[in-house]
Amino acid sequence: MKFTDGYWQYQPGTSVLHPRDVVDVEASDDRLVVHAATAPITRRGDTLNRPLLSVSFTSPMDGVIGVRIEHHAGAVDPGPHFALASEVADVKVVVEDDVATFHAGELSARVATRGPWSVEFVADGRVLTGSTMRGVGYARDAAGTTYVHEQLALGVREHVYGLGERFGAFVKNGQSVDVWNADGGTSSEQAYKNVPFYLSDAGYGVFVDHPGRVSFEIGSEIVSRTQFSVPGESLQYYVIHGPTPKDVLRRYTALTGRPARVPAWSYGLWLSTSFTTDYDEATVMSFVDGMAERGLPLSVFHFDCFWMREFHWTDLTWDPSTFPDPEGMLERLHAKGLKVCVWINPYIAQRSALFEEGRAAGYLVRRADGSVWQTDQWQAGMALVDFTNPAAVAWFGAHLRRLLGQGVDAFKTDFGERIPTDVVWHDGSDPERMHNYYTHLYNRAVFDLLEQERGEGEAVLFARSATAGGQQLPVHWGGDCESTFVSMAESLRGGLSLAASGFGFWSHDIGGFEGTPDPAVFKRWLAFGLLSSHSRLHGSDSYRVPWAFDEEAVDVTRRFVHLKHTLMPYVGAAAEDAHLQGVPVMRPMVLEFPDDPGAATVDTQYMLGPDLLVAPVFDAAGDVDVYLPPGRWTSLLTSQVVDGPRWVRERHGFDSLPLYVREGAVLATGARDDRPDYDWADGVVLHVVQPVEGEREVLVPTPDGRAARFVVTCAGGRVTARADQDGTWSLRVTRDGRTAADVVAAGRTATVD
CATH class of the missing domain: 3.20.20.80 (Glycosidases)
Known part of the structure; x- marks a missing residue:
């Protein structure tokens, strides 16, 4: 939510306290806590009737720093809580005259120990983001509801992504987003899958550890900052280092959980x-x-x-x-x-036999007076299972x-x-x-x-x-x-x-x-x-x-x-x-090409895995614009070769679309087209497209839960593939859109000159 009215004023009836003067720093082997008064302290009397805001730094794993901003610490917390993983982190706390530094692996938080509050998050000698005195706030609105907010700096040409499955613009800069699940379809600002996590292409991500409503203002309250706020007396968030967007997702999913295998x-x-x-x-x-x-x-x-x-x-x-x-x-x-x-679904209609079963046993969600919560919206008299x-x-x-x-x-x-x-x-x-x-x-x-x-x-x-x-x-x-x-x-x-x-x-x-x-x-x-x-x-x-x-x-x-x-x-x-x-199967272009400015805002195409570019056609006549990042790209369907970076306009029939293979890819294709659940390694073809000097490992999952491992080496125009186990497979090499050779492996090795 927005607390300000422009840059200088607050919304009517809203007051905000900021950490104006750092008064104390507590340091231990694995924690740093900074206490700041909400007005300058020039004499002892200034400490009276003066709220403090406390900011603590911890780490659940290397490259991740947790920040907790707190006003009153005595609030009851009945949950629920996100289940977060932790590892032994390489934490070091250093307190100097003007700055205290909390290190968690290669990521550090540098905090002012005197004067107004400020913090910088630094990795590899570069400031990723940070917060100043006005960034941290304890707010009270006209109704008396309290909130805690943080504002982290946005850089020039920095883009923000994520926050769940949102159907508006892919780049979230300039948007106001409330993390609050709703059944609103795909054509509104509402979302079924709200996630209080955003990914920045500046080398970091931020996860707000709050399962309820979190309000984000991504350059939409203060243009140069991303603000997030929660109701209550405290706010917990994590800054997650990359350095690449894929690295950020690896760490974020290590913290919050990775997908199970599916059949x-x-x-x-x-x-x-x-x-x-x-x-x-x-x-x-x-x-x-x-x-x-x-x-x-x-x-x-x-x-x-x-x-x-x-x-x-x-x-x-x-x-x-x-x-x-x-x-x-x-x-x-x-x-x-x-x-x-x-x-x-989890709703139990009143006519369902399960309604009376659940009501009698106390399995349905209740109101404060003990009655079963019910509504007619969706199914008549429906209740809700209390999981x-x-x-x-x-x-x-x-x-x-x-x-x-x-x-x-x-x-x-x-x-x-x-x-x-x-x-x-x-x-x-x-x-x-x-x-x-x-x-x-x-x-x-x-x-x-x-x-x-x-x-x-x-x-x-x-x-x-x-x-x-x-x-x-x-x-x-x-x-x-x-x-x-x-x-x-x-x-x-x-x-x-x-x-x-x-x-x-x-x-x-x-x-x-x-x-x-x-x-x-x-x-x-x-x-x-x-x-x-x-x-x-x-x-x-x-x-x-x-x-x-x-x-x-x-x-x-x-x-x-x-x-x-x-x-x-x-x-x-x-x-x-x-x-x-934790790297998704369907990938935004920025995940695979984080250093290409042309890929940062593209939201009409994606990478399927690391090497296949898919550009759906949103036009009856078949006209489509596709962005090809740097390198040589070969169409899997037409064998056309196009050099990037560039935008290309194409026209496709209904049986086609832009489907390009990345230069240097080793595309593993299977021997069957009648079903998906076969032995993928049996008869697999390693399709080397536009070979690039160097070595690449290819893993093909097998039904027994292991993986067939192939090492493909390209050197001096020769392509060699080696398997780690016996089996039937072949090697295909395509150069400039033409198949140069298609060789069945002899034993565990295949070579194409």
């Missing part, structure tokens, strides 16, 4: 019944058989909400009039090689386990944003802080159950809402977008912002959700969707089978499903990076 089958095409369409087993099987008859590989069939009876959501029971034999139907779907996902109650988690999980026993493989965990604040939680959590955090408990309960029942690496969600830490529980999709090119572009911006917020996997509704796309929108969206980490055909009130649009849509679907399947060794390796390092 290989989840990367294939998902098809849903759509949201409010009429369907039964015959309809479902007509879709499944129609896909097979047209040669369209399908991996997952998803039943959306009306698998349950109307007015009974969520009772987790198949509608007996529509699906009289659910076990038999699921068995028949499995026999066709499909996995099955069903839609759920702060371990018994409620077990109860809800038991009903999900029943579905797993019937043959369900995954759950779409929809909703989780409309969480009331006028309630009492079982564990006593602060209702304001639980509003955003609820989704984490909801998704965690479902994901943990899937891991218990299906095994580690076999659990996958299709989740809509999230907050910090939610990246541990993949996959998330973009939510309710319109079926237009404009909404397709805003969906991509949301995915890029989510990736810059530490989320490794992301999907979206191919063709859009609201309304029915025209064939051009649908076909263009197919290429984008099938070059995303996860791919789903889904809509609101119309079916999304390709032949419902035109026969060309069938051909486009087939082309890009096959392409994605052959790219699985490469995509799987990028997914391992997400799991092990």
Whole structure:
């Protein structure tokens, strides 16, 4: 929120205290605390009736410094709290005459020990950001509500990204953002996935450790600063060093958690019944058989909400009039090689049998007077499962386990944003802080159950809402977008912002959700969707089978499903990076090209893994502008070679889009195009594109959880690849758009001159 009225004045009725005079410094081996009075202290009498602000510095791991600004320390903190990891950090505290320095590995905080408050965060001899006296503030508004804020400096040409899945401009400079989950669709300033973390291309990130509402003013209150504020008496935040944006994400996800592995089958095409369409087993099987008859590989069939009876959501029971034999139907779907996902949410309608069960046992969220919190918004008389109650988690999980026993493989965990604040939680959590955090408990309960029942690496969600830490529980999709090119572009911006917020996997509704796309929108969206980490055909009130649009849509679907399947060794390796390092599969251009000013603001394209540039086409005629960073780029689809850096305007048919391979890439492609879950290393082709002198390691994940390791060396025009294990594979070298050689490995080695 904004506290000022221009630069000089405060909002009417608002007062702000700033740390005007440092009066004391406390130092220990692992902590530095600076106390500052809120007015100059010139004599003893000035200490009377004078508030102090205390700022402490700690470190959970090297390259990360935690800062806590505090007014009154006696406030009750009922939680919830983000679960943060910690390591032994190389901390050193040095106090000198005018400055105290807190070192955490290569990152340091230099704090003034005399006069007005100031701090600089320094790494590698360079000031990343900092705060001055007016940056730290303890504010009180006209209603008497108190807040603590911090303002960190922005540099010239510095760009800020992240703050969750936001659908407006990818670069957040100039925006006001409230971190507060809401079910607002993709065409507003609201967001389903709010994350109090931002990434700067100046070599650092900032995580505000507050699960409730956090207000950010990114150059929108003070143009030269990013401000963040929370209600209450204290503010905790972390400055996270890079130096590169990918390094910042590695450290941020080390702190807040990294994505779990997801099963290989989840990367294939998902098809849903759509949201409010009429369907039964015959309809479902007509879709499944129609896909097979047209040669369209399908991996997952998803039943959306009306698998349950109307007015009974969520009772987790198949509608007996529509699906009289659910076990038999699921068995028949499995026999066709499909996995099955069903839609759920955490709301319990009054007509659901689970309502009375939950009410009687105390598993539903209550108001202060002990009554069950209920509303008619969404489902008549619906209540909310209290996931702060371990018994409620077990109860809800038991009903999900029943579905797993019937043959369900995954759950779409929809909703989780409309969480009331006028309630009492079982564990006593602060209702304001639980509003955003609820989704984490909801998704965690479902994901943990899937891991218990299906095994580690076999659990996958299709989740809509999230907050910090939610990246541990993949996959998330973009939510309710319109079926237009404009909404397709805003969906991509949301995915890029989510990736810059530490989320490794992301999907979206191919063709859009609201309304029915025209064939051009649908076909263009197919290429984008099938070059995303996860791919789903889904809509609101119309079916999304390709032949419902035109026969060309069938051909486009087939082309890009096959392409994605052959790219699985490469995509799987990028997914391992997400799991092990916290680097997302779909990457904003700035992550891969942080030193290229031309890449800093691009939000209409992305890198799929480290080496594939994808530029979706947002135009019926096929016109598209694509930015190519420095180097030589080779089109994977046309073999065209273009030198960057430059913008290129191209025209593509519906079966194509700009899909460029980076110079020096070793693109691992697989031997099968009919499914995603095969042995990616068996018959893999190492495609060396525009060889660059040097050595590169390529890891191809294998079904047993290990990885086949290849080392590719380019020297003097010769390309040599060596495998660390026996197997069938080959080496392909492309120079200037032409395949120079395609060699099957002899033993563990292949060479191309």
